[in-house]
Amino acid sequence: MTSLKDLQDSFQKALLEGDPSILTQIPDSQREKKEELLGVYQYAYGARLLEFLQTDYGNLHGYLGDEQFEALCNAYIESHPSHTINARWFGEQFPAFVKETPPFSDMAQLGEIAALEYALNSVFDEVDERVLSMEQLAELPPEKWAGLVLQPVTAIHHLALTTNADEIWQALENENDPPALVQHEETVHILVFRYDSHGYFRPMPYEEAMMWDKMVMGVPFGVLCELITAYGGEEDAAMRAAGYLQGWIASGFIAENFKTGDDKE
Amino acid sequence: MSLPSKKPSSLGFGLGLRPPHYPEILGGDPPIDWFEILSENYMVPGGQPMRILDEINEKYPLVMHGVSMSIGSTAPLDMDYLRDLKKLAQRVKPKWISDHICWTGVHGLNMHDLLPLPMTQEALDHLVERIKQVQDFLGQPIALENASTYVTFKDDEMTEWDFINEMAEQADCLLLLDINNIYVSSFNHGFDPHTYVDAINPDRVVQFHLAGHQNNGTHIVDTHDHPVIKDVWDLYGRAIKRFGPVSTMIERDDNIPPLDELLEELEMARKIADQQGVQFPPLEHQGTSHISQKMETPS
Ligand SMILES: [Fe+2]
Numbered sequence: 001m002t003s004l005k006d007l008q009d010s011f012q013k014a015l016l017e018g019d020p021s022i023l024t025q026i027p028d029s030q031r032e033k034k035e036e037l038l039g040v041y042q043y044a045y046g047a048r049l050l051e052f053l054q055t056d057y058g059n060l061h062g063y064l065g066d067e068q069f070e071a072l073c074n075a076y077i078e079s080h081p082s083h084t085i086n087a088r089w090f091g092e093q094f095p096a097f098v099k100e101t102p103p104f105s106d107m108a109q110l111g112e113i114a115a116l117e118y119a120l121n122s123v124f125d126e127v128d129e130r131v132l133s134m135e136q137l138a139e140l141p142p143e144k145w146a147g148l149v150l151q152p153v154t155a156i157h158h159l160a161l162t163t164n165a166d167e168i169w170q171a172l173e174n175e176n177d178p179p180a181l182v183q184h185e186e187t188v189h190i191l192v193f194r195y196d197s198h199g200y201f202r203p204m205p206y207e208e209a210m211m212w213d214k215m216v217m218g219v220p221f222g223v224l225c226e227l228i229t230a231y232g233g234e235e236d237a238a239m240r241a242a243g244y245l246q247g248w249i250a251s252g253f254i255a256e257n258f259k260t261g262d263d264k265e
Numbered sequence: 266m267s268l269p270s271k272k273p274s275s276l277g278f279g280l281g282l283r284p285p286h287y288p289e290i291l292g293g294d295p296p297i298d299w300f301e302i303l304s305e306n307y308m309v310p311g312g313q314p315m316r317i318l319d320e321i322n323e324k325y326p327l328v329m330h331g332v333s334m335s336i337g338s339t340a341p342l343d344m345d346y347l348r349d350l351k352k353l354a355q356r357v358k359p360k361w362i363s364d365h366i367c368w369t370g371v372h373g374l375n376m377h378d379l380l381p382l383p384m385t386q387e388a389l390d391h392l393v394e395r396i397k398q399v400q401d402f403l404g405q406p407i408a409l410e411n412a413s414t415y416v417t418f419k420d421d422e423m424t425e426w427d428f429i430n431e432m433a434e435q436a437d438c439l440l441l442l443d444i445n446n447i448y449v450s451s452f453n454h455g456f457d458p459h460t461y462v463d464a465i466n467p468d469r470v471v472q473f474h475l476a477g478h479q480n481n482g483t484h485i486v487d488t489h490d491h492p493v494i495k496d497v498w499d500l501y502g503r504a505i506k507r508f509g510p511v512s513t514m515i516e517r518d519d520n521i522p523p524l525d526e527l528l529e530e531l532e533m534a535r536k537i538a539d540q541q542g543v544q545f546p547p548l549e550h551q552g553t554s555h556i557s558q559k560m561e562t563p564s
């Protein structure tokens with residue numbers, strides 16, 4: 001008699017690798033051969049994982065068409081057996097996989113469309129947090145501003161794009177023909193965020209993107225102002241930095257908890 | 266046989282909660298007594314799913330149904346999963362928590378499917394031990410559901426109904442009987458579904474699932490993407506007569522129709538219960554019998 005452990009090892013191998021050895025443990029049914037019956041599980045395994053990716057990456061699917069998208073997904077499924085209990089996270093490494101795996105990696109827009117779809121999906125059910133208001137910040141004494149360290153909410157992602165993946169995504173989302181591929185000479189930046197329960201994105205000028213990244217890294221506001229000065233010139237630098245910050249706060253991008261330089265942690 | 270210590274009372278006629286129906290459920294007042302949520306769909310950090318869950322929970326009794334407990338696996342219990350499940354249960358306060366008699370993977374992998382167990386003493390002992398551990402951890406009994414299966418094993422030592430009765434008795438757990446799954450497995454393995462229904466210990470059964478499937482001629486695949494078929498309705502009639510007013514629901518996972526179509530199927534279930542002379546307790550009583558409130562978390 002086979003132990004339960006061996007039986008499960010062997011059954012799982014039949015799903016992952018098509019290893020037929022479990023068939024020695026399975027009888028034919030009255031109506032059907034055991035190969036067909038095991039095949040129900042084998043088929044369901046790949047079909048279910050494919051469905052997870054189709055759900056999460058619908059516009060990449062639309063862009064590539066069934067055949068190419070399925071080839072891409074099957075390569076992912078083979079190299080990334082699921083370690084997650086929740087379908088929601090099965091496709092987490094998919095954008096990186098698309099960016100790194102030839103021949104798909106030769107088309108930069110594919111990985112970027114995937115990254116955008118992942119970001120939009122992930123902000124959808126991210127944690128709910130209290131956000132910082134201008135009123136709260138207004139109470140901060142002027143001498144504390146230089147040491148101010150802000151933190152973004154979790155449901156937000158900055159993406160750097162080398163192609164017009166965002167325009168391609170938007171066209172597919174609106175069920176229009178996607179525009180021709182454009183390779184940008186300089187990276188463009190977009191911010192993916194949640195508003196009223198749903199994911200959106202907007203472009204970010206380079207200067208704002210730079211300040212955003214540094215803010216995310218925990219750089220204090222005084223240093224952010226210096227960076228802005230160095231990048232875009234001294235004239236109205238403080239105004240520009242304050243303008244970006246005001247926009248982020250008004251949009252609910254900044255978490256309520258902030259630190260000032262002298263906070264003891 | 267001993268009675269399960271805490272069998273919750275009947276909820277009436279419910280549906281599996283599915284996102285396409287959110288607006289109708291929140292906007293209107295559809296004649297649905299309770300909902301079953303898919304636990305994993307709400308094991309997310311926040312956002313719209315959690316907000317809607319809280320809203321629906323204010324209006325309806327809920328039960329939690331999961332697919333990832335992997336109670337029959339030889340891999341260690343996934344304590345992270347169980348912690349998240351318990352956290353969700355503390356938020357939802359479900360009437361009960363269920364999962365399936367199956368395993369979903371070994372070696373840290375998840376096949377995302379309800380895989381079949383051999384009907385052996387070894388598997389039974391293993392299950393019983395694990396159910397006890399889970400119930401201790403969650404601080405409440407769980408209900409386990411019979412899965413549809415497509416294969417049997419040469420080593421099988423007992424029938425599925427004997428296996429399930431023994432499991433429930435020894436582990437002191439509840440049962441969720443999926444009437445469609447009984448039908449599917451009986452067709453696939455060539456047993457009489459009536460024998461199965463007639464054998465199950467009624468004291469343990471807290472919930473029925475009704476669903477549709479796809480018949481491929483030589484075998485049936487449990488797809489949950491079609492209406493309930495006549496043979497399954499007939500089997501439900503037999504079951505409700507034997508088990509009494511057990512909470513009944515339609516379980517549709519794919520090809521999800523407008524809510525009205527599911528309400529018609531639910532009406533059909535009510536009619537069959539009526540024809541069998543089975544009286545469900547009036548719904549007013551349910552609000553006062555939160556099973557989760559009666560349970561004590563072991564210290
Ligand atoms: Fe079911």
